[in-house]
Amino acid sequence: MTPKYNITSNEKNVLISLERLGKASPGELAGKAGMKVETAMQAAFLLEEKGLAEVDETVTENYELTDEGRKYASEGLPERMVIEGISGPTPMQDLKQMFSPEVAGIATGWLRRKGWANIEDGVVVPTGKAVTGKDEQALAKFNGQARTPGELEADAGTIADLLKRKLAVRKEDKHRSVSITAQGLELVASGIVIEEEVAQISSEMLKSGQWKDLKFRPYNIHTKPKPVYGAKSHPYQRLIDQMRRIFLDMGFTEIKGEVVQSSFWNFDSLFQPQDHPAREMQDTFHLSSTSELPGEYKDNVCAMHEYGGDTDSTGWGGTWSEEIACRNVLRTHTTALTIRYLADNPEPPVKAFSIDRAYRRETIDPTHTPEFEQLEGVVMDKDMSFANLLGCLKEFYHRMGFEDVRFRPGYFPYTEPSVEPEVYVDGLGWVELGGAGVFRKEVTYPLGIKYPVLAWGLGVSRLAMLKLGLKDLRLLYQSDIDWLRRSEICQL
Numbered sequence: 034m035t036p037k038y039n040i041t042s043n044e045k046n047v048l049i050s051l052e053r054l055g056k057a058s059p060g061e062l063a064g065k066a067g068m069k070v071e072t073a074m075q076a077a078f079l080l081e082e083k084g085l086a087e088v089d090e091t092v093t094e095n096y097e098l099t100d101e102g103r104k105y106a107s108e109g110l111p112e113r114m115v116i117e118g119i120s121g122p123t124p125m126q127d128l129k130q131m132f133s134p135e136v137a138g139i140a141t142g143w144l145r146r147k148g149w150a151n152i153e154d155g156v157v158v159p160t161g162k163a164v165t166g167k168d169e170q171a172l173a174k175f176n177g178q179a180r181t182p183g184e185l186e187a188d189a190g191t192i193a194d195l196l197k198r199k200l201a202v203r204k205e206d207k208h209r210s211v212s213i214t215a216q217g218l219e220l221v222a223s224g225i226v227i228e229e230e231v232a233q234i235s236s237e238m239l240k241s242g243q244w245k246d247l248k249f250r251p252y253n254i255h256t257k258p259k260p261v262y263g264a265k266s267h268p269y270q271r272l273i274d275q276m277r278r279i280f281l282d283m284g285f286t287e288i289k290g291e292v293v294q295s296s297f298w299n300f301d302s303l304f305q306p307q308d309h310p311a312r313e314m315q316d317t318f319h320l321s322s323t324s325e326l327p328g329e330y331k332d333n334v335c336a337m338h339e340y341g342g343d344t345d346s347t348g349w350g351g352t353w354s355e356e357i358a359c360r361n362v363l364r365t366h367t368t369a370l371t372i373r374y375l376a377d378n379p380e381p382p383v384k385a386f387s388i389d390r391a392y393r394r395e396t397i398d399p400t401h402t403p404e405f406e407q408l409e410g411v412v413m414d415k416d417m418s419f420a421n422l423l424g425c426l427k428e429f430y431h432r433m434g435f436e437d438v439r440f441r442p443g444y445f446p447y448t449e450p451s452v453e454p455e456v457y458v459d460g461l462g463w464v465e466l467g468g469a470g471v472f473r474k475e476v477t478y479p480l481g482i483k484y485p486v487l488a489w490g491l492g493v494s495r496l497a498m499l500k501l502g503l504k505d506l507r508l509l510y511q512s513d514i515d516w517l518r519r520s521e522i523c524q525l
């Protein structure tokens with residue numbers, strides 16, 4: 034009788050081996066069939082799909098002692114060492130000296146919980162009831178090996194206690210076994226012949242004409258291939274590249290600059306007063322190094338801060354300190370880069386942007402990290418106006434896929450007027466995304482810039498969270514492998 038099954042030679046081989054072995058582990062099966070374990074198991078799974086074999090998986094739960102658990106298994110639990118080491122009420126202070134402060138600390142909590150002692154005014158008073166607990170019995174049974182709950186004779190509560198105290202860890206052992214089914218036995222009994230099957234045709238076979246006599250392995254289009262996780266850009270990097278592309282497409286030049294900046298470029302050139310709260314230690318990473326101040330601008334900036342220079346501005350008043358201005362900081366915004374670029378390129382037109390990292394002393398939480406990216410940009414030209422600024426930002430957000438954009442009035446020491454752009458996101462409402470404005474003359478005049486400058490500094494990670502649907506910013510930097518695998522390869 035011709036078998037009605039379409040099976041490969043590997044499957045036949047495994048089936049025949051199984052018929053002889055009955056039930057076998059993957060290793061035994063592979064040995065008998067003379068195959069690699071993976072090949073034998075692949076065949077076994079195919080046989081299982083056809084109802085000719087069965088693959089069983091059993092999981093046994095095991096527990097193993099941790100280093101701490103092993104230590105206590107041989108020396109005794111801290112509470113046991115303490116209760117046996119004292120003969121009557123003992124002050125905590127003495128316990129810390131008799132044992133280590135660590136052992137004394139762990140022990141007292143457990144002595145009280147187990148009812149072996151009471152703590153009265155800092156004195157440990159034994160109750161006289163220190164019988165061997167189930168945890169101690171279980172600990173003694175490990176004997177350096179992985180054990181099942183049965184071997185430990187331990188109930189779920191005792192095991193949970195050992196896990197909670199980090200004295201033991203849970204392990205799972207998976208065992209597979211393969212057996213032949215009644216249908217499989219029937220097929221073997223009907224006599225199957227192992228024929229060589231060809232899975233891949235070679236040019237030799239074609240040239241010699243040998244292919245005509247060969248038996249080819251049927252192609253199974255129903256088997257699922259293993260997922261392939263192709264190499265791809267990090268989703269955050271992909272968005273950063275997209276933002277960069279948008280500004281390049283709009284005719285902007287990208288600028289790069291140092292992470293370490295003098296306070297002069299980070300704050301003073303931007304007309305931030307020297308006693309501005311943003312400069313405080315708790316907000317800014319200050320470095321112990323200093324930078325030389327640019328001779329051509331320093332006096333102008335000083336005059337502007339102190340009394341407004343030769344403009345009608347009053348400045349901030351007081352004395353401007355060179356010593357404060359030379360102190361280096363990790364740039365708190367990328368505006369330090371664009372202002373310096375403008376000072377070096379005062380001739381219009383200028384359209385420049387930077388997408389790079391900035392640093393602030395933030396407490397890490399789902400929406401704050403001390404390092405984050407900003408998308409900074411400036412446009413300087415003869416007749417630039419506030420309306421051009423709003424148009425430019427709107428265009429950028431539209432290209433990023435946000436239809437509704439609006440601007441709220443804002444405040445920055447270096448711009449007037451100032452705005453905070455917001456985009457509308459379904460389910461979240463209006464989300465604020467950074468700052469923008471037209472540079473004040475207090476900023477442009479000392480640097481010799483004669484034309485209006487539109488400027489903005491946008492939050493990149495916030496935008497990325499919205500685009501990637503994340504609730505926690507930290508995910509962008511943690512690169513969880515499952516998240517990376519699930520993320521799209523390219524923009525849809």
Ligand SMILES: N[C@@H](Cc1ccccc1)C(=O)O
Nearest residue numbers: 366368468469470488489490
């Ligand atoms: N530097 C501002 C953003 C900004 C840049 C340029 C002009 C106005 C505002 C910030 O970090 O929040």
